[in-house]
Amino acid sequence: MTAAEPLLRTPLYDLHVSLGAKMVPFANYEMPVNYPGGIIAEHKHCRSAAALFDVSHMGQLRLVGAGAAAALETLVPMDIVDLGAHKQRYALFTNAAGGILDDLMITVRGNDLLLIVNAACKAADMRHLMTHIGHRCQVVPLPERSLLALQGPGAARALAKLEPRVAELVFMTGGEFKLAGADCYVTRSGYTGEDGFEISVPAEEATSLAKALLADPAVAPAGLGARDTLRLEAGLCLYGHDIDERTTPVEAGLSWSIQKVRRPGGARAGHYPGAAAIEAQLASGATIKRVGLLGLERIPVREGATIADRKGHKLGRVTSGTLSPGLNKPIAMAYLAANHALPNHEVHADVRGKAQPMRVAAMPFVPHRYHRG
Amino acid sequence: MTTMFTPDHEWINIEDHEAAVVGITLHAQDALGDIVFVDLPEVGKTYKQGEVAGVVESVKAAADLYMPVEGEVVEVNEALRADPSLANSDPMGNGWFFKVHVTHMEQFDELMDPPAYDKLLKNL
Numbered sequence: 001m002t003a004a005e006p007l008l009r010t011p012l013y014d015l016h017v018s019l020g021a022k023m024v025p026f027a028n029y030e031m032p033v034n035y036p037g038g039i040i041a042e043h044k045h046c047r048s049a050a051a052l053f054d055v056s057h058m059g060q061l062r063l064v065g066a067g068a069a070a071a072l073e074t075l076v077p078m079d080i081v082d083l084g085a086h087k088q089r090y091a092l093f094t095n096a097a098g099g100i101l102d103d104l105m106i107t108v109r110g111n112d113l114l115l116i117v118n119a120a121c122k123a124a125d126m127r128h129l130m131t132h133i134g135h136r137c138q139v140v141p142l143p144e145r146s147l148l149a150l151q152g153p154g155a156a157r158a159l160a161k162l163e164p165r166v167a168e169l170v171f172m173t174g175g176e177f178k179l180a181g182a183d184c185y186v187t188r189s190g191y192t193g194e195d196g197f198e199i200s201v202p203a204e205e206a207t208s209l210a211k212a213l214l215a216d217p218a219v220a221p222a223g224l225g226a227r228d229t230l231r232l233e234a235g236l237c238l239y240g241h242d243i244d245e246r247t248t249p250v251e252a253g254l255s256w257s258i259q260k261v262r263r264p265g266g267a268r269a270g271h272y273p274g275a276a277a278i279e280a281q282l283a284s285g286a287t288i289k290r291v292g293l294l295g296l297e298r299i300p301v302r303e304g305a306t307i308a309d310r311k312g313h314k315l316g317r318v319t320s321g322t323l324s325p326g327l328n329k330p331i332a333m334a335y336l337a338a339n340h341a342l343p344n345h346e347v348h349a350d351v352r353g354k355a356q357p358m359r360v361a362a363m364p365f366v367p368h369r370y371h372r373g
Numbered sequence: 374m375t376t377m378f379t380p381d382h383e384w385i386n387i388e389d390h391e392a393a394v395v396g397i398t399l400h401a402q403d404a405l406g407d408i409v410f411v412d413l414p415e416v417g418k419t420y421k422q423g424e425v426a427g428v429v430e431s432v433k434a435a436a437d438l439y440m441p442v443e444g445e446v447v448e449v450n451e452a453l454r455a456d457p458s459l460a461n462s463d464p465m466g467n468g469w470f471f472k473v474h475v476t477h478m479e480q481f482d483e484l485m486d487p488p489a490y491d492k493l494l495k496n497l
Contacts, residue, residue, distance in 0.1 A: 022406075033406075038461075039432045040407045225406065225433050299410055300430050322432055323409040352412075352428065 010056035011146050011203040012210055019221055027119035029057040032223040042226035043325040046192055050154035051222035052213050056146035059122025060200055063113040065137035075132055077272045079259035083108045088172040088187050090257050092249055098274030099245040107174050107187055118239045146206035151196030154218040159197055170373035180212040193234025193364055195371040229322050235363025242319045242333050250281035253290045289341035292363040295330025299356050301349040307334050308348050315340045331365050378490035385441040392447050392472040400494055402464045405431040408457045413449040414471055422480055442480040444473040
């Protein structure tokens with residue numbers, strides 16, 4: 001056995017402990033999985049009021065230079081060059097086979113591009129950017145910044161108490177704001193399906209900002225457990241589970257994220273890793289597809305469960321699953337053979353040797369409530 | 374009335390000479406978090422000591438429930454099946470899992486008594 005690396009802590013670690021959080025290892029960090037109220041209470045609070053998440057383990061970095069957007073387009077099949085100032089976009093780093101290296105958020109700011117990447121991928125993403133576009137723009141990691149997510153129908157009102165102008169943001173836009181004395185960059189986005197904000201804040205001011213937000217009775221802290229059940233109900237992929245290097249954007253049902261201008265016939269078509277494979281799948285479809293599954297009985301169906309048809313022929317595998325706190329039914333994502341990835345198609349999940357009936361269901365399982373203005 | 378504990382965080386309480394009650398400990402329910410589903414053993418079936426006799430599922434994970442002692446399951450808690458959160462709110466009481474007719478009393482006697490279990494929890 002090799003000695004384990006000591007776990008990293010976010011600047012909010014002491015606050016989590018003082019709030020009674022249960023801390024668990026996640027992507028090399030010690031993170032709160034839940035607070036004393038528990039995952040279901042935190043999940044419901046986010047759907048009904050506002051939940052505050054510490055997502056400071058995620059990677060933040062800047063691309064600086066006149067050619068940054070064009071350079072970044074060589075690594076993602078998204079339109080970044082035409083993305084307007086303070087607009088945000090969901091993006092994917094792809095590999096030569098069309099697989100997904102990471103999913104990320106890109107925001108065009110005044111003088112740079114802000115990238116938010118997954119915690120477990122951040123070192124690899126940094127190397128990837130340095131290797132491929134480091135000569136065309138500056139790649140600057142931002143370890144001195146923390147990231148808070150304030151999510152839920154009460155998020156806008158709570159944040160507006162600190163700075164009324166945040167109310168002017170619409171979904172997938174951002175801006176600079178002073179919050180509780182801290183210079184923050186705020187985007188109206190998140191990963192719960194609710195209206196909400198992600199706040200990039202200087203690390204040394206993260207705790208005071210979190211405390212200022214938690215002082216509002218509508219705001220309660222929520223951990224990674226609730227973040228996972230919320231994003232699953234919202235039909236959003238978790239990297240390393242629902243998408244990874246072996247799944248393409250088309251197989252993952254993320255073709256919507258590839259703008260026309262980057263597709264065949266578009267002004268800046270192709271010229272990103274795996275373009276040939278992805279274009280072929282865009283044209284003629286993929287043989288497997290990510291689908292949502294809704295359980296017809298109450299037994300949770302989890303990652304790794306095999307999906308079969310009525311006769312027991314294997315159709316695919318579950319990539320994440322839980323009991324939905326909102327629907328009180330099992331929900332899951334799975335990759336199925338494309339000819340079975342049909343609405344309402346009944347399949348069976350193997351749970352401890354017993355076949356549990358499930359139905360292919362449209363995602364999101366719970367409707368998104370973004371503020372589109 | 375004696376309650377004994379297993380290293381897997383089950384408790385067993387000898388109610389009378391007919392049957393012992395089995396459940397999960399306060400620590401177990403706390404570690405699992407919100408319990409949303411329980412799979413209970415079959416009434417009338419005999420399980421060996423250490424055999425998987427049920428499953429407890431929380432929002433985030435599934436855990437096996439092991440038979441603390443060999444015996445025949447004589448009753449299961451249908452109220453728990455209907456409302457698995459009883460295992461969170463009252464794990465040592467209304468959140469019990471099943472009753473078992475103990476075959477070998479010496480297996481019961483060899484389990485951890487409350488001070489031994491407290492010591493185990495302190496060293497986790």
